[in-house]
Amino acid sequence: MKHINNTSFSIVFISLITFFSVNVFAHGDIAPQPIDIDGLEDLGEEWLERNPYSGNETAIKVGEAAYGQNCARCHGLGGMSGGINPDLRKMKHDAEDDAWYVMRVRKGSVRNGITYMPIFAETDGGPFSQEALWAIWAWIETIAIED
Ligand code: HEC
Numbered sequence: 001m002k003h004i005n006n007t008s009f010s011i012v013f014i015s016l017i018t019f020f021s022v023n024v025f026a027h028g029d030i031a032p033q034p035i036d037i038d039g040l041e042d043l044g045e046e047w048l049e050r051n052p053y054s055g056n057e058t059a060i061k062v063g064e065a066a067y068g069q070n071c072a073r074c075h076g077l078g079g080m081s082g083g084i085n086p087d088l089r090k091m092k093h094d095a096e097d098d099a100w101y102v103m104r105v106r107k108g109s110v111r112n113g114i115t116y117m118p119i120f121a122e123t124d125g126g127p128f129s130q131e132a133l134w135a136i137w138a139w140i141e142t143i144a145i146e147d
Helices: 004-031 057-070 095-107 130-142
Strands: 109-111 116-119
Touching: 057 109, 095 130
Parallel strands: none
Antiparallel strands: 109 116
C-alpha cells in the first residue's frame, strides 16, 4: 500500500511540475515585444522584394535587439539553433532567400493545424512592420555562415 501511495504521489507531483512549467513557458514568451524603428527610413505598405537595410548600421542594431526578444526563443540566441528549428545563420541573403524570408514572416508555418511559427508581418495580421522585419533580416545577414 505504502508503495502505491508513493507512486501516486510522484505522479501527481510530476504532473504538477509539468503543468506549471508548460504554462510559464506558454504565457511568459508568447507576447511579441515592441520594436523601436526610430531612425529607419519609412518603407510604406507594399512589401519590397530585397532587403533595403542590408549593411545599414542602425537597422542592424534594431534587428539584433528585436531578434533577441522575438525570434531567439525558437531560433536560438545569436541565431544558433538548438537543432529543432532552422538555423537562420545558414540562409543566404540573395533574391531567393529574401523572398523565402518574406514568405515566412508573412505566412508563418502551420502544418496539420499546429503552429510551428506564428505570422509576424503586420500586413498579414501579425505584430511587426516591414521596417522592423527587414531590420531583423539585416542583423541575421551579419551572422551568416557557409552551410
Ligand atoms: C514559435 C517558434 C518560432 C518563432 C518565435 C520564430 N520562428 Fe521562425 N521558424 C520556426 C519554425 C518551426 C520554422 C520551420 C518551419 C517549417 O519548416 O515549416 C521556422 C522557419 C523560419 C524561417 C525559414 C527558415 C528556413 O530555413 O527555411 C525564417 C527565415 C524564420 N523562421 C525567421 C524567423 C524570425 C525572423 C523570427 C522572429 C521575428 C522567427 N522566425 C520566430 C519557429 C519559430
